[in-house]
Amino acid sequence: MRKKIKKSDEDYPTTGHEWDGIREYDKPMPRWWLYTFYLCIIFAFGYMVAYPAIPLLKGATPGLLGFSTRAEVAKHIAEVNAQNAEIEAQLLSTPLEEISADADLVRFATAGGGAVFRTYCAQCHGAGAQGAKGYPNLQDDDWLWGGDLATIETTIQHGIRYEADEDTRFSEMPKFGDFLEKDEIAALAEYVLQVSGQEHDAALATIGQPLFEDNCVACHTEQATGDRELGAPNLADAIWLYGRERETITTTITNSRFGVMPAWQGRITEAQIKQVTFYVHQLGGGE
Amino acid sequence: MTTQTTQEPPQLFEAREPVFPQRVSGWYRRLKWWLMAFTLSIYYITPWLRWDRGENLPDQAVLIDLAHARFFFFWIQIWPHEFYFVAGLLIMAGLGLFLFTSALGRVWCGYACPQTVWTDLFILVERWVEGDRNKRIRLLRDKWSFRKARLRVTKWTIWLLLSIATGGAWVFYFADAPTLLRDLVIGQAAMAAYITIAVLTGATFMFGGFLREQVCTYMCPWPRIQAAMMDEHSLTVAYRDWRGEPRGKMGKAEGDCIDCMACVTVCPQGIDIRDGQQVECITCALCIDACDNMMEKIGRPRGLIDYCALSDEVLERAGNEPKTVWSHILRLRNFIYFGLWGLIGVGLVVALFIRSDFSVSVKPDRNPRFVTLSDGTIRNAYDLKLSNQTGEDRVFHISIKTSDPLRLDLEGTDELSVIVPADGRLHQRAYIFAKPEHSASTSDKSPVRFWIEDRNDGARIYVDSVFAGDER
Secondary structure, eight states, X not given: OOOOSSOOGGGSOEEEEEETTEEEEOOOEEHXXXXXXXXXXXXXXXXXXXXXXXXXXXXXXOOTTOOOHHHHHXXXXXXXXXXXXXXXXXXXXXXXXXXXXXXXXXXXXXXXXXXXXXXIIHHHHOTTSOXXXXXXXXXXXXXXXXXXXXXXHHHHHHOBSOTTSTTOBXXXXXXXXXXXOHHHHHHXXXXXXXXXXXXXXXXXXXXXXXXXXXXXXXXXXXXXXXXXXXXXXXXXSSOOSSOXXXXXXXXXXXXXXXXXXXXXXXXXXHHHHXXXXXXXXXXXXXX | OHHHHHHSOOOSEEOOOOOOOOOOOSHHHHHHHHHHHHXXXXXXXXXXXXXXXXXXXOOBSEEEETTTTEEEETTEEEOGGGTHHHHHHHHHHHHHHHHHHHHHSSHIIIIIOHHHHHHHHHHHHHHHHHOSHHHHHHHHHSOXXXXXXXHHHHHHHXXXXXXXXXHHHHHHTTSOHHHHHHHHHHTOSOHHHHHHHHHHHHHHHHIIIIITHHIIIIIOSHHHHGGGTXXXXXXXXXXXXXXXXXXXXXXXXXXXXXXXXXXHHTOTTOOOGGGOOOTTOOOOOHHXXXXXXXXXXXXXXXXXXXXXXXXXXXXXXXXXXXXXXXXXXXXXXXXXXXXXXXXXXXXXXXXXXXXXXXXXXXXXXXXSSOEEOTTSXXXXXXXXXXEEOSSSOEEEEEEEEOSSOOEEEXXXXXXXXXXXXXXXEXXXXXXXXXXXXXXXXXXXXXEEEEEEEOTTTXXXXXXXXXXXXXXX
C-alpha cells in the first residue's frame, strides 16, 4: 500500500570497503552534479579551442580568440598612458616653479618622479635618495651645483662629467699628488680638517693654510665654502661626499675624484625628466 | 536485497525524486508567512531608505561603497581601517547561529535561510499557477499540451520576474539606488551591475525553482557543521515514536499515527519525519501543522509530531514528564554562546562610541633613517596620513612633544596646520630637526609624540613615533 518516498539506505550497495565495522556506501551522484561534470568537460574543450592551450615547440596554440597576456599588458599600459595624456601635456606646459601650486600636478609629478627615480637613479643614489660614498645624498641641503628646480633639471638632463653630452657639467680638480710633496699634502689635509671644525694638528694646519691659499681658494673660496658655479664642494660644512676622515681627505687631495653621472636627456622623456626633477626637489633638500 | 543490487550495472546518477509539497495551514505556517514577509521586506526595502549625512556624503541609509572603500549604515560610517567592526559583526552572526542551533535546532534553516524563504515563495507561486499537490503531480505526468505549456510558461515567467527583482535588489546595496535604477533602465549602468544581476537572477531561478531541497542536502555545508552545535537537549522537530507506533488505519492499530501521510506530503524536503532525525530535515515545522490538523480531526491530542528534544523523547517513552521548553533553552551551553555573543556585541558598541572621527598614522622614513644637513643638524622625515571621516573639511594643527625643543616643519607649507578634505585623506610629509647640541641628534632613538588637534572642536589625538639620531 504505502508508496516509498525515497530509497532507504539499505537499498544501496556498498563498495565492499570496511574499516572497524564502518562500511562505505556506493551511492550515485545526484543528476545535476553529473551534468555539471559533463558541462565542465564541454567547457574545457571550448576553452582549449578559444584560448592558448596546447604547448608546442615555439609557444602554445594561439586559440581562436587570439588572447595573449602580453597583449593585455600592452593594452593596459596604453590605456594608462591615454588616461595620463592630458595631465602629462599639462605638466609639460607648466613651468617647474608653478607645479607646486596645482595639487593634481604635484601628485602626478611626485608619483611619476618616484617611479622614474627608483628605476633609473636608485642604483647609485639609493632607493631613499640617501646616496652613498661618492654618490651625493639628494635629501640634504648641500648641493654641489645648486638645489633649485632649474639647476636640478639641468643636472639630470646633461649629467656630470658625461663626455658624450656637450652641455654636461664639468669640474676638474687637479691631482695635487703631481705638484705637492707628501708632507705638504698632509699639512693641507690638516688645514681642511681645521676649516671643517674637526680635530686637527694646529701646527701642521698653520703650514697648510698658505698652501690652501695658493692652490685651492680659486675654486673652494677663501672661507672654503665652495663655489656652485664651478661645482666645487663646500669644505666647511658637515657633509662629505667621500668621507670626513684624514685619510680620505688626503687621498682626495692626492688623486682627485671624478664621479660621473650620465645625461638623461634623450634616454627618458621630457615629462619624466620634469617629474623626477620635482621629485628630487621635494625630498627635503630642494631650494 | 543488498546482494541483488550489487549485480546490477552501477547507476551514473541518482535522479531527483520530485517533491510536491501540499498546502498546509496552522500556527507554524502563519509564523513562516510573517517571517517571509519580514525578511523579504528587509531585503527589498533597505537600499531605498534615505539618511541625511550632509552634502559631501551619500544619503543612502545602507550603502557598501566599494569604489571609495566606505561602508555606511545609518549613523555609522566605517572606513577600511575599521573593518574590525564588520569582522565583529560576522563573528556575532556566527555565534548567534551557534546559539540558535544549540537551543532550537535548525531554526535558521527552517525559517530564515534565503534558500528556504525563496523556495517557499517559489512554491507559493507554483501552487497558485498549477494548483495543489495532486494537480501538480498530474500535470507532470500529462503529455505536453497547450494548457500544460501555458501553465509552465506562466509559472516560469513569474519566477523569472521574482528572480530579476532579487538579483536587482542586490546591486542597490552597492550604489545610490535611485540613480542606479535609472541607469539600469536606460542602459547606462556599469557592466558589473548587469552581470551581477544576471548571475543572481539565474542563481535565484535555478535554486528556488529547480534545485530547492537539493541545495540543502548536497550543496550546503551548514547541515553538516551544525551537527556539532546540537546535542540531545536541543529542541528539534521530531515524531513521538512511542505514541504513534504501531501505526495503522484508524481503529486497527494501537498507535496514534494513522499513517495518513499528511506529514510527508507537506514536506518541502521530501522526507518522512517518522524515520527519525535526518540530514535533509530543515525543521520547517510544516509537518507539525499537518499532523496537528489531522489529530484534531480524529480527536486525538496534538503534538504527535512536535518540537521536542531527543532527551525528552527518552523521558516520555519511560512514562516521565518531559522537561520544559525553557529548561532546554536556559542551559550552560547556551549561556556560554550567549555570553561570547554579548561580550563581542558590548565590545563593538563601546568601540563605536570611543572611536575618533579622524585618524592619523605616522610612518618614519627609514631609508634613510636620518639626513645630516650642512650645519650638522639631524633631520628625520615622517609620512603622515590624516583621515577625516566627517562630512566637512577640517583643519588639523600638528605639533610634537619631545624632550629637546626640536623643530617641526611640514613639506610644501610654512604653517603647522593642514586642511583635510571632507570624507577624505591627506598625505603630508613632515620633518623634525635636531640641532647638534640636542641630545636627540646623537642618540639612536628618542621618543616623539605627534599631537593632531582640531582647534575648532578641541578634539585631539596623538601618535607615538621615534626620532633617529646619528650615534657616532
